[in-house]
Amino acid sequence: MIEERYDEERFEFGEAVRVTRNVRNDGTYPGREIGDLLIRRGSVGHVIEVGTFLQDQVIYTVHFLDHGKMIGCRAEELISADAPWNPSRFEFRDKVRCNRDLPTADGVIASGTEGEVLKILREREPLLYHVRFPGKTMQVPEIVLDPADPANFREPEE
Template sequence: MNLDGPDEGRFDFGEEVRVTRNVRNDGTYPGKEVGDILIRRGCVGNVVEVGTFLQDQVIYTVHFIKDGCMVGCRVEELIGIDEPWNPSRFEFRDKVVAKLNLAIKGKIAVPIGTEGEIEKVVRDTDPVIYHVRFPGITLQVPEASLGPRDTDQNQEITEVI
């Protein structure tokens, strides 16, 4: 087993890390259905082991103490605890509703209360922006203009990018 690649030494045993993507069961985690979320994006854990998968992929076993589980993560799914992190309220595939009437050039494109689905989370902006698929249109929408499916909405209009 060759662990001399550039990612092998990125995180050390016991180091605190944050997972940047939802970790879902790929069928290897007992007691959970395939596709179930094991660890949510943003959770913090400690590296307990470094190994490889298929002889060329470095896998860090991370113990998420608060969540009570250990999962294998690839280096691109982890950041150091001191690295910048911009949390988001919603995640890929979450169902949301427009809290406001969403307008393009003054014309309402998505009426208040319209249901949509998150297609992409753009976390490197402040505030977080989402690509949301509404019936017949996909828009970039700031987090403040969205709510979970079951929230009351206001009768305001906001301009969308």
Template sequence: MKPEYDYGEVVRVVRNIRDDGTFPGKQRGDLIVRKGSTGYVRDVGVFLQDQLIYQVHFIDEDLIVGCRSQELIPADEPWIESEFEFGDWIRAANHLAIKGEVIAEAGSEGQVMSVRRDLDPILYEVLFRDRMLLVPASAICWPPETEPAEEVAC
């Protein structure tokens, strides 16, 4: 494993970083660093022998946070903010089909597996059960806080 980022390199976090239960003084799920924030790589370590973890100092927040490679890009690389990010749980806003076969019903829950910022417009690779679909933001939505009584509300 070769690190993508070197010590002192300025990086940008591309998704909101929340406490996974290991950050001192925070509760699980608390927002630690907001997507788009920049920081400096201070150290690189290994987790579970196969994942590089970058210790990043976010100066504006005065926090040092462990980040995975997929959560970072070089700070000077173009970055377009997206509504959804890797790991977000979403719902299909409409029926999603391939060649007339419905793959995901409206309201079906899925998980964002990657964000394709290199495409215009941005597209999302979303896993619905056992099928991966590449969809625009207009095809997905945030799940409602409570289940609607009669219809799917996105």
């Protein structure tokens, strides 16, 4: 029995795609330090190759012509360039703090509680996030979140 993968052949050669999260060097981009920002979320490029990594991950080589870079991206990092794009202040794995008390079915998550962004729901207005707070994951609007470390937080470019 052949098992189908959800991301196989998701994007076609030449298709315009948008990267949904900042892409940093994981050590595979030559001439840059590990952790260096390679491309900002929201940037549009074109698929020039589809390959695999470790035989189980589909990797799309995307040419970001405006930035002069070709970067390998996973399917979950890409959407069609024609898909609605709702920019977000935070991204996956960002540390955030709630700026007001958040009522829950079994209590309250107090203002100032730190959490981590797990997912961004861009299809909605207002933009929503899945945030993991201690002991609870909640879906919350962007307006109730602030950076956990404001001194080191960089606001996204408009």
